[in-house]
Amino acid sequence: MATKKTLFPFILITSLFFLWGFAHNLDPILIPHLQKSFTLTTVQATLVDSAVFVAYFLMALPAGFIMKKYGYKTGIISGLLVFALGSFLFIPAANTQQYVFFLVALFIIACGLTILETAANPYASSLGDPAYSTQRLNLAQSFNGLATTLAPVIGARVILTKDYTAAQLSAMTEEGRRLALAAEAATVKVPYFILGSVLVLIAVIFAFTRLPAIQTNEEQPAGKHIFHAFRHHHLRWGVIAQFFYVGAQVCVFSLFILYATKAAGITAVSAADYLGLCGFAFLLGRFIGTYLMQYFRSARMLAVYAVLNIFLCLVAIWGTGMVTVYAVIGICFFMSIMFPTIFALGIKELGGDTEFGSSLIIMSIVGGAILPRLFGYISDVTGNIQYGYIIPLICFLVVAYFGFKGHRVNQKDGKLLVSTII
Template sequence: MNTKQRTLLAFCLITSLFFLWGFAHNLDPILIPRLKRSFTLTTTQATLVDSAVFVAYFVMALPAGLLMKKLGYKVGIITGLILFAMGCFLFVPAANTQFYNFFLVALFVIACGLTILETAANPYATVLGNPETGAQRLNFAQSFNGLAAALAPVIGSRIILTKGHTDQELKTMTETARSIALAAEASTVKMPYILLGVVLLLIAFLFACIKLPAIASSGHVSGSKHVFHALRHRHLSWGVAAQFFYVGAQVSVFSLFLLYAPQSAGITEIKAADYLGACGIAFLIGRFAGTALMQKIKPPILLAWYAIASLLLCLVAIFGSGMVTVYAVIGICFFMSIMFPTIFALGIKSLGADTEYGSSLLIMSIVGGAILPRLFGYISDATGNIQYGYIVPFVCFVVIAIFGYKGHRVSIEKISTNPSPVI
């Protein structure tokens, strides 16, 4: 196998990682209503699914970067895949023992693997090949996240949500029979995660067998004193805040959709899962459309416009009724599509020697996905109306709009002249 063929194979395997972690993330919205029902949880308690996942990003962001620096990308990717697979297989004893906390531990382990994979795959896809086409390669690879967002809810709902009893049937059962029935429903989550775990181990084996092309270092001279020293860059501080609120908004919208849509529009969970797939398609189309628009409109301005459109649609999601609320949320997914990569790129701009630490801080800010959906759930439970939970994404988009208009501007007395990498 020549160098060109090896590079192509490596890129195909790297691209598969984007799809796989996108698929895992987009199974979470299917898990939430199933576990909420099986363990008789409040909406706030059900959002611990997201907390378990996104706390891992905060905990593992710096260790993942250190692992890559010490042992290389190949070891990092294989380690991430094995952790990912281990978490998937933990769903079997979790379902067998019927402990909600066991499910949360399994999700935390999965997310630890995902953190390592994302830390490795994003820069590796960028530099694997001609440097002039790095941005295009990364955008192409990231598009598979959108594909997974479209497919996972449709596939997962038909494996997990179609088996079970109606609420009326459960009411007629004895307490023992009802517990057995709900336990059987919770066990439906095992099969998709077992299959996913097997696929992950096969891909880890392929990575172990091939020789990954070496990549050049970014060429930065490390001069930052410590990770929080990077926050002297005002635009990075704004970027960390914007990313925190963005991820919180995205997780609130996607993960709670299967609880939101049946109440706001009166549709079934299966139908809601199909519309969640439509949200994924809108997200994918929005990413391509946003990339094209950035040729004409400056990224921070487009980011601000998209944030304003999203917060206006949040008002429809809060005060509307019927299918218009579902269409509003699909619209929000379209406008959210460019936010993560755009905030990331603007946040690390002109950081010089602080670039690596700045990147770690932006990854750590993903912890917003663990905190803000909990607030969404608390508002929903306190008011008895899940639509009011959209107050949380509304506030998030206000912060993002401010970042797009003024917070992104580079502001520091002394900025390193070292070039920043292309993200």
């Protein structure tokens, strides 16, 4: 999948997938941590996710313009530096003990992640033989799955070191409680300073690395504006499919503990352990899926996996006991290849519209902020959280259509080529 010329750049690009996956999966640790540190309501605590999703929606198009005008290498370095800036801002945020400062830091981190994802996904897809683009992107995304498994484990042990109980806090004086909560908030400073420093180092490495440039052929003119990119039928469906897929993923992961405790009647601690199994299934699915793509067409695998998840959603809705938990773990396994596969198929043969197409697909991540609310609404109205899985079921129906038909390229477009060295 990679030649001697592209192997080291591909390794560097792959490291980015791990880094932004690690940052994303620290958020579930930050939410309860900041909730306790600032005595927030649940709604106030969920602003952590809101800050991230808003950044993705707002920054995706500017990120595409950066890549269009200055190239992928500049985009990657810019994303790393913005990511690092947000990480360093956790230090003054902890010092000032202002929740809004943490939200600003998270927003800036997410802006950096948006630039990185807009650049790295199409670059990894195109860094080699076009026949292996989807397989190559799934391999890189596998390390995102590795971060999904490691980040909560590491983050909990580093950030939650001063996890005072409610009883301990209530027994303190007002001043003692203030100091204790301040110390709890301060535990984020060291890990985020280390993360920011690593990001600056990687940005320097990228600056001194000669990366193969991705160019379009002369027959395909560069896209002039975002609406020009939307003329591609398969890109439009890629945006729609990614919107629904990300919504399904957030429903499954973010609401798993609440779902498992009610559907299977297990404790929250046991549910958290099974959530770890979900992360492992997701990681395993990425590696196995990447291997199977040597023998099966990626679009067909995407469609079949989506159909399997539709049936598993039916089990999650109508099943009882632990079978519901196992069904959701199965959903995590089969949805593992969906994001990179939808992305690669969505930007396939876009030629000069690739940068804008990448931005549009990244913007569709906003589905993760919208569809879980519908999941919660259905659960509240019906009084049964299992009925919320109607939303992921509908999402996987859309993904299945994209895999069977929506991914097809209807017109002859220029292909992305790896050519001269920057």
